[in-house]
Amino acid sequence: MSVKETKKIATRESYGNALAELGEKYPELVVLDADLAAATKTGIFKKAFPERHIDCGIAECNMIGIAAGLATTGKIPFASSFAMFAAGRAFEQVRNAVGYPKLNVKIGATHAGISVGEDGATHQCNEDIALMRTIPGMVVINPADDIEAKQAVEAAIKHQGPVYLRFGRLAVPVINDNPDYKFELGKGVVLKEGKDITLVATGLCVSETLEAAKLLAKDGIDAKVINIHTIKPLDEDLIVEAAKETGKVVTIEEHSIIGGLGSAVCDTLSAKAPTQVLKIGIEDTYGESGPAVELIKKYGLDSESIYNKVKAFLEK
Template sequence: MSELGKKIATRESYGNALVELGKEHEDLIVLDADLAGATKTGIFKKAFPERHWDIGIAEANMTGIAAGLATCGKVPFISSFAMFAAGRNYEQVRNSIGYPHLNVKIGATHAGISVGEDGATHQCLEDLALMRAIPGMVVLNPADDVEARAAVHAAYDHVGPVYLRFGRLAVPVFNDEATYRFEIGKGIVLKEGKDVSVFATGLCVNEAREAEKLLAADGIDAEIINIHTIKPLDEKLVLASAAKTGKVVTIEEHSVIGGLGSAVCDILSEKQPTKVMKIGINDVFGESGPALELIQKYGLDAQSIYEKVKAFVKQN
């Protein structure tokens, strides 16, 4: 059981969930590209060494092997850093998994600016954009340990390709495991409000929750919504919340181009034009530095979110 408030990295949740699934399903095979200690698939390797395959530093080859396994009725999870799983590997994911719509799951860890000292080359800020552009790909970005483990289970149950995004940084557990329910394609209203709709994903969800308290102290009633599924997006919830508040903010540890903000704007511009502010990485590369300092510098911490949303709400 997860403890509320305890800090756990979602990559750790990924490794633990794989073990949970491995006990139930003998068709589950985990492939890694020489990063099992970092991606936490090493937890699965310890429990099921015969079903953990280390392919070495060869992500494209790993993807091809997984595609082959899927055609034989296995359910492979391939794992690497997001920069490699989605970036270096894009052609293979597109053509070997996406095009034939094979039942392969992609566990991408170390996503976003919070990778920290690894710097710009490893801080993948484009993966959600890349993956949501692949036809038939489900894209999940869980916010805490409870949600991350639930997302891995849901990915296994879903027949077809799934991209799962996990972080390096330990983040607070805020979902209650006893009552939490995960459903692909369904957002979660964490707090109802009337002045502005705040759609957040991944690491940014808890920061949005903290920002909401600061906004409330200023008399701003923000609706906070956790969007754990970037694709398929919960269109009904987006439209309903935007209609209620008339102003929308999106928050993501990803480029403002092509991720959650773009997905929300696609729906609103077509079906319900609404004023939107996108909070994310503003078309720049990251840099090396402590994760928490980078989150603050790039405006993804609760205080920065509070200040931006407050100014946005007060605009005419």
């Protein structure tokens, strides 16, 4: 089945649906939002459990403080906003009010990356993974599709401690639609075996990378494809093993090439298995306003661009 025929769902929808579905199972679950419930999709939870949804208004820093307070009473708060505000504007509160005391707060950050589209550079957060990775003890999750996103929300509930979950605005193909799929915190998923090169992708880029691997196969290049949904803690064993098997690694992310998945992979490999790595992501630049699909293509994150970059890397 090609990507074009595949069912597509935005992971922010998955987030809202998962919260609503899990509300009954976890009575201590409470959801906070910063006047964006329609966009972050926490409105779905609000409809089901109005008494457990708190709209904090356009005051993200205060929302994180409230979430921290709720966590001290035994609640499991999910503080929700756009990635730019949840990770960017409220960074100091996330670091000092949640990370430092190791509180059980979950941050549901939607509208991450350039696929926010028309909202433009101010809202296209390509720095959030880098910011959240630096907070001691913070778990960082970037799911690739609807199934993974829903399971990630429950995994975050079960995990004791702070978790940052990254969701997108754009509908993306459902690729984990099989009964065997099981989300495991800190475990990468091998989507395709291969011996010539390893492609390590996260989030929205996973489906595009799978398509790029098909294009490479037509040229006789056998690419291994790994989906890394948990960027911290990283599945270092899987990455080291793949690097040793194939000798070259490419990372693909809808995030700055500074401080994100690429940097995490390079940190691991330089220490444990020095390997040549190509980082595909947003170069040292801001995004711009435009249709999401066109921006993905312009910034080189579509399957064809990935294919061309990988080929050039192999031919070096």
